[in-house]
Amino acid sequence: MTTILVTGGTGTLGRLVTERLRADGHEVRVLSRHAQPYAVDLRKGGPGLDAAVEGVDTIVHCATTPGGGDQEAAAHLIAAARKAGVRHLVYISIVGIDRVPFGYYKTKLAVETLIEESGLGWTVLRTTQFHDLLLRLFGILSKLPVMLLPAGVKDQPVEAAEVADRLAELALAAPAGRVEDMGGPEVRTFDSLARAYLKATGRKRAVVSVPLWGEGYRGFRSGGHLTPGRAVGKGTFEEYLGRRV
Template identity: 50%
Template sequence: MTPPVLVTGGTGTLGRHAVPLLREAGREVRVLSRRRHTSGDGVEYTVGDLRRDVGVDAAVDGADTVLHLAGAPRGDDTAARTLARAAARAGVRHLVFISIIGVDRVPLGFYRAKHRAERAVADSGVPWTVLRAAQFHDLVLAGVRNLAKIPVVPVPTGLRLQPVDAGEVAARLVALALGGPAGRVPDLAGPKVYAVGDLVRGYLRARGEHRLLLPVRTPGRIGRAYREGANLAPPGAVTGGRSWEDFLAERVGVP
């Protein structure tokens, strides 16, 4: 019997794509979640908490590959260290981690924690693969929706995004997980770069709505990093095929 692939964050944005792809590839899947779910159809759910180190050893036990997709605004480095230590103890043969483009260049606390998480994976002694991806369309849509709720929409000037389809990222991660450890692989971003104002306008057009956009300058080192494109795909990156416009047409609709 083939050992299961352990997926953290298996019920999240990426996990909802990745788990079915692993099953289609004929792999048994074990999902670590903080909440109870009903197991079935080749997917086993186990309860645990990476940040509190609860149930992690039991989740990793017997798995040969771990696909670490779980993320949170805080504590990603703690979670990665906990998982990496458990994977090393269990003799896991491949640890795959999803990170973010620019974690080593954008001075945000969340990015710094994600970069420390990368190092925890690389220093674990477990053969590893790390993929950095751009912001998912889903995340960008959530942010744009929040901005568009108010009559005058503040738009950070100089901030550009290269949103990527979560399904394409999941497919790439599954292919990497089913292959051999590869270290840092080429980053993955969407096919187009957009100013935030253009993302907002696209959303409003799809909704048939209008708002006044107010340019706002992002100050300090964070603003400078974004103006320099530290969050955009570097040379050699891979680009996906599904654009922001394609995503909006499906999720929001075009009048």
């Protein structure tokens, strides 16, 4: 039986990874800021982190904070993993972080570099955005009478449960470096995804596409965050909405 630590283990993805691994009979420790007995703020590190990684074979690093601090968190985690002799560090990343000059993506790319240079055995999986993210985004955008969307942008949402299955598989295998990207089954316009959301929720909103500006927007508009050649996901956005809405 393998002992595995899942950081961000109470989040959307980490919770699912934890469930998969425990179902296979593995001992899984959940690390998050508020989950006992391993309640640790990775941005600060400390003795609690050392205790969490002691005796661990593999770490699945799902914790992330879009507001900042991911690099500090990764540095603390890597240092603790080295000290504890962890065999394998698995990291979930995002498709296109090296092609789209967007602040959060730059941070994710920097974390990848830290992991690659850590001296640990490592695996990095990049995926497209989860269905959950679009659900939250459209929930916010539909609060106004007119739903404003970035013009010319497409997306390729993927089912978080499928990503969790893949991460669990990678965690139980040997370190593999950067593995093939994982994208959702369809590349869709933002307009079509928004209309699917409105139909599922029964909301009546005008949908207007608005041109934006900046390098990040140009990166998204050019499709840098998409991976049409790796459309390996099965669950569609409509199927997801049918379960959640």
